[in-house]
Amino acid sequence: MKLDKSQPLEYGTHQNQMNILGFWIFLGAEIMLFGTLFASFFTLENGVGSGPTGADVFEITPVVLETIILLTSSFTIGLATHAMRINNKKATLVFLGITLLLGLSFLSVEIYEFIHYYHVGLTLQTSAFSAILLTTLGTHGAHVTFGLFWGLFIFLQIKKRGFTPETTNKSFIFSLYWHFLDVVWIFIFSFIYLKGLM
């Protein structure tokens, strides 16, 4: 494989460039996926039946906490990519590790939130609103969970193999994924929670 020195390492080979383009296209598909969930949410959000509405069950504290945690993790994954570009392995690992820990804390708060919903009588089966709410949050949460394992594996690979065209390519693509999840969360925060609380 020919290495193009004028590019950052993650763009260095033709295969790497194709991987990144392919992942962008995948994110296009993901936009459609979450777009469908949001469209369904807007369709069903008033279908509460005899169950509680969003305003009845949403709690602002955990939601704000989740938002702060996830936005911070988006910043730290950016720092990890920056550290990778200046060839600082230790800093990359530290920032990637912090990102994953933040992701884990996000997930913990989200699980707490789900338990809270269960206690106030909002489960998957309660109403169409509860179903689409939990499916949308759950799909996002499943993405974060998947990302934790993926990120952990990349962490181990960088630790063991250092910066190669492969490991840098993978961690760059992982950073795209992580930023994307953050963008989705901003939409969830604005159009599900804030709109629901208003």
Added chain:
Amino acid sequence: MEFFDRFAVPHPSPLIYASMVAIALTLIAVVIGITYFKKWGYLWREWLTTVDHKRIGMMYIISALLMLFRGGVDGIMMRLQTAVPENSFLDAQHYNEVFTTHGIVMIIFMAMAFIIGMMNIVVPLQIGARDVAFPRLNAISFWLYFAGAMLFNVSFVIGGSPDAGWTNYFPLAGTDFSQSVGVNYYMWALQISGLGTLMTGINFIVTILKMRAPGMTLMKMPMFTWSALITNVIIVFAFPVLTIALLMGTLDRQFGTHFFASTNGGMDMLWANLFWVWGHPEVYILILPAFGIYSEVIATFSQRNLYGYKSMVGSMVLISFMSFLVWVHHFFTMGHGPLVNGIFSITTMAIAVPTGIKIFNWLLTMWKGKIRFTVPMLYSIGFIPLFTIGGVTGVMLAIASADYQYHNTMFLVAHFHNVIIPGVVFAMLAGLTYWWPKVFGFMLNERIGKWGFWFLSIGFCLAFFPMYITGLDGQARRMYTYSEETGFGPLNLLSFFGAGLMAIAFILIVFNIYYSFRNSPRNVGQDPWNARSLEWATHNPVPEYNFAVTPVVNSSEAFWDSKKNGHNLFPDKFEKIHMPNNSGVPVIMAGFFFIFGFSFVFSIWIGVILAALGIFGCMAYRTFENDHGRYISVEEIKETEKKYGGAK
């Protein structure tokens, strides 16, 4: 024993028991045969683990032909049941199952697989690439499709087939009205194969954007490659909608949610909308590659360059955009106001304009051309008038107010078969015949092929044109029988005979493969059709690495230029070629997906968890794997080229 009760078919019949026995015997015969001839190793090394786009394409097409057989038998059974009034060959429940599986098998597992198989074989060759962008992912795509297809096909012997129509509208598809696990099968078979299709979409977009030969700008790509690019863009944006719809359907059926229920705030029309937001683009996913094939075939056998290249590309881009804006026309009668119906009526009619442009371009390509009436060309010429009739009846259906008369009648059935068979199926047969020597190095017999064409065309007309009349007379679709007083009898009998002729046509086509394999001369040379585009600039059959030297291109008909204008396609010297390694992970992973889907259908959670662990295990294995592929040395290339009769 209680555990096994769930696998019983809820509504059995002698036919189903006979199929069970037939399936078991076939499986045993296949296993014994492979063992006896000691082919397990060969099968594993050369096929199950392959990442070669040509072989994956072949496996797609073989699977598609198998599914064509399955779907075709379903079709014949329906025509047989309705051939005479008050027939009792199938009862209502079986008829429901048969039309449901016919639709899904033909669209998802036959037509889609055929199209993706064609793309796999042809696109990398047409752009002068060595493989697709992500060969391993390509293998995963195929095996996920295959796992989904198998999952769908075991349904009728284990647990019961889906019976709510291929559109699977709720609440009919909910647990209240579809109690067997059939619809669960529908959800997971489509989910798994849909995942594979999405991966294909991403793979081919990157391949076409990033791996074209030097000199091949976007506007110098062969038309089939253009159609593949646009089709894959539609795939990437349409399939996630299906993913979510299927997920919600699964939750409704297996976890008691209320997305599509009529209680607790649910909305059954949401399914219909989501289904068709995917389903209508899906129609264009099927037809655009067909248009691409016709463009190649008509230009080649008229011996003229394609008329209106830019307008062909433009109209396809327009169609792909508009395909997302017409979905409501599938349910004009289901309670929208005149404004909504009016808007979607207009967008639907408007989509006929770019399609019409393409029809005229093909006609003008043939105008003053030196037409050779080969089998692929016959299919293409047959396509134009027949497809136009289908298009015109489509515009009739697009008139929302008049649609109240045709909706859910045989008129609609006639319409969509009229566009799918002369559109997609004719194109696939044309493409199969046209590219056959490219893959196998010998030609299909023209004489038998022409017989096949005439049987298929005449059979098609006899089978489906009567339905326009009975439909306008009020024969509802999906009704398993009708009374004699309706007067539908004679025309339905005619349909049945038409279906019989079509069955003969398919037998002829399969026989042709066998006959040609035995009798066709093997030295067809490099260019048996006097063709125009780049895929014909390499040997037949294509060597593993496609092109010994990367071609350099200066027009959309590079090969024609090199023949007629002396353009040098291969100015460079041999260099060592990088190739991907084979891998067993895709097929193993698809095996886990099959177990996952099957366990989920029956809510066997332990199986679901174990299979999910297997799937993630495969992914983890892949990320830690260090696989840099291999190189084919210059000496090896020279040797291979010599075997083919001289280096280029």
